[in-house]
Amino acid sequence: MADVATKPSSVAxxxxxxxxxxxxxxxxTDPLGDNNPITIQVLGICSALAVTTQVVPSVIISxxxxxxxxxxxxxxxxxxxxxxxxxxMIVQLVVIATLVTVVELVLKAASYEVYKQLSVFIGLIITxxxxxxxLEAFAMANNPWxxxxxxxxxxxxYGGILIIVAILRELFGKGSFAGIKLIGPSSEYALxxxxxxxxxxxxxxxxxxxxxxxxxxxxxLIWIQRSYRKNLVDIS
Amino acid sequence: xxxxxxxxxxxxxxxxxxxYFLGMCSYLAVSKxxxxxxxxxxxxxxxxxxxxxxxxxxxTQLLDGGIMGMDLTFLRFILFIAVIASMVQLVEMVxxxxxxxxxxxxxxxxxxxxxxxxxxxxxxxxxxREYTFSQSLAFGLGGGFGWxxxxxxxxxxxxxxxxSNVPPGLRGLGMAFLLTGLMxxxxxSLMGIDPAAxxxxxxxx
Numbered sequence: 001m002a003d004v005a006t007k008p009s010s011v012a013x014x015x016x017x018x019x020x021x022x023x024x025x026x027x028x029t030d031p032l033g034d035n036n037p038i039t040i041q042v043l044g045i046c047s048a049l050a051v052t053t054q055v056v057p058s059v060i061i062s063x064x065x066x067x068x069x070x071x072x073x074x075x076x077x078x079x080x081x082x083x084x085x086x087x088x089m090i091v092q093l094v095v096i097a098t099l100v101t102v103v104e105l106v107l108k109a110a111s112y113e114v115y116k117q118l119s120v121f122i123g124l125i126i127t128x129x130x131x132x133x134x135l136e137a138f139a140m141a142n143n144p145w146x147x148x149x150x151x152x153x154x155x156x157x158y159g160g161i162l163i164i165v166a167i168l169r170e171l172f173g174k175g176s177f178a179g180i181k182l183i184g185p186s187s188e189y190a191l192x193x194x195x196x197x198x199x200x201x202x203x204x205x206x207x208x209x210x211x212x213x214x215x216x217x218x219x220x221l222i223w224i225q226r227s228y229r230k231n232l233v234d235i236s
Numbered sequence: 237x238x239x240x241x242x243x244x245x246x247x248x249x250x251x252x253x254x255x256y257f258l259g260m261c262s263y264l265a266v267s268k269x270x271x272x273x274x275x276x277x278x279x280x281x282x283x284x285x286x287x288x289x290x291x292x293x294x295x296t297q298l299l300d301g302g303i304m305g306m307d308l309t310f311l312r313f314i315l316f317i318a319v320i321a322s323m324v325q326l327v328e329m330v331x332x333x334x335x336x337x338x339x340x341x342x343x344x345x346x347x348x349x350x351x352x353x354x355x356x357x358x359x360x361x362x363x364x365r366e367y368t369f370s371q372s373l374a375f376g377l378g379g380g381f382g383w384x385x386x387x388x389x390x391x392x393x394x395x396x397x398x399x400s401n402v403p404p405g406l407r408g409l410g411m412a413f414l415l416t417g418l419m420x421x422x423x424x425s426l427m428g429i430d431p432a433a434x435x436x437x438x439x440x441x
Contacts, residue, residue: 042409045260046353086329089321089350097314123313127351129261136344210424211257215417219410226405234408 027149031157034229037130038161039222044130048162048218049211051121055178058166060114061121062159064107068099069131069158070151073139075099077147080140092135093126100125130158165217173208239374241431242367246378249431252354253386254416254423259354262345263387264412273391275338276345277384279331281377283323284355288376290323291316291359292369316359317350324350354383390415 037043044065051061075095076083083091104122108115115122125131134154139147170176207213226232252258259280266276294315299308328346332339339346349355358379362372390412397411406414 039409042265043261045264046258049257049260086325089325089347090318093317093321093350094314097317124353126313126317127353127356129348129351132351133261133344133348136347210421212417212420212424215413215420219406219413219417222410222413223403223405226407226410227403230404233404 024146024149027146028153028156031150031153032160033157033225034232036157036161036225037133037154038158038218039225040232041133043133044128044158045218047121047124047128048158048165049214050124052162052166052169052214053173053209054170055163055166057118057121058162059159060107060118061125062155062162064100064103064122064125065128065130065158066152066155067103068096068125069134069155070148072096072099072131073134073147073151074144076135076139077142077144088140089132092132096131096135097126130154161218161221164221165214168217169208169213172205173213175202175204239370242371242374243378243381244431246375247382247385249426249429251382251386251423252358252379253383254419255427256354256357257420258357259352259383260416262348262352263383263390264409264416266342266345267387267391267394267412268408270388270391270395272338272341273387275331275335276342276349277387279327279346279349280352280354280383280387281380283320283327283349284358284380284383285373285377287316287320287323287355288358288362288372288379289369290319292362292367292372294319295363312363316356320355320359321350354379386419390419 031037035041038045038048047061051058072092072095076092079091079095100122103125104115104119107118107122134150138150142150167177170178175181226234246252250256253260253263262276267273295312299312299315324347327349328339331342331346358376362375367375393415394408394412397415402411
């Protein structure tokens, strides 16, 4: 009886997952907005504070996180029925650490300069809670294809916030964008605004380089998001 | 004496959350009520206090030329995190058994203690600062106690601020971010105070 009862339901769950249906689309779009990993789920804050002083590292870390998040989700989803509950954390961390090592080696081979600059942050992806958080919350209960999409979506949602914060922090903290000096009093300008009355007066504010500034910027992002989406407002 | 100095420094001056901004995710997400914050704080003290000496033993006895003089320090990350994961798994089983209510209210953030950067960060600080065994125990307990105090503090503030007239978009998480930023700015001014240099006998030159 149990077999008869479970078979149709398992088929019913599997069938609509293969094509790219409405539910699959929401797995990607939800983390970009209403279920953003940073502003709603509160996952992956530490790295958002550490990395975002500059734009270029933030972009690279975002790409790495999307990759690790998607593929660790797939692997754990494939293994999910074979992992005993008592050792699941170790298994998850081994999978994450392996993928992070792969990223590290690929980056080392592709661009040694960038690798030298970022190797510490790449290692810290292991302790980025967004990855293990999605494994616990999603991949342990869903099939590989959906877990893959969930990983991509959450990685994108995370990367989006990371890059917004990084642009603001680098611009106001160092007066530059992706390493190119833009505003403030200096002689190495791309736009040569040093003597112009428009932007030359800006003195870079060092507070933006420190982590508290990232807290304030994320708080403002949360404020903006929740003012537009009233259903996200915290009522408790 | 060193033990107490390192404990105080780790707990109050170089607080892992408010000065180094480590372990933020669970700190922000679980600080809605003092009661759950208390439970998570105790779990973090336990995990930090126990993994730090174990990782010290692994690092000095096994990795740093312990096995036939081989340099196995590249295994540091994986071994440290494996120790932390097994300790957290233990804590999870204990809490599930002793207090199902706390287990349910912590939810996903209980297993996420594993990837709480404060814990791995503590172990890595221990390596770079070359602590001895008792010093690393003091640092683990002190760091855990500091984390515990920080999450209790923010949870108490958030419980009070719930009755204030905050703009709707900032209610809850937004205010938590702002408050942590302000607390962090206050802690920036404490950086560099050394309790060992405050004994008054011979001040620093």
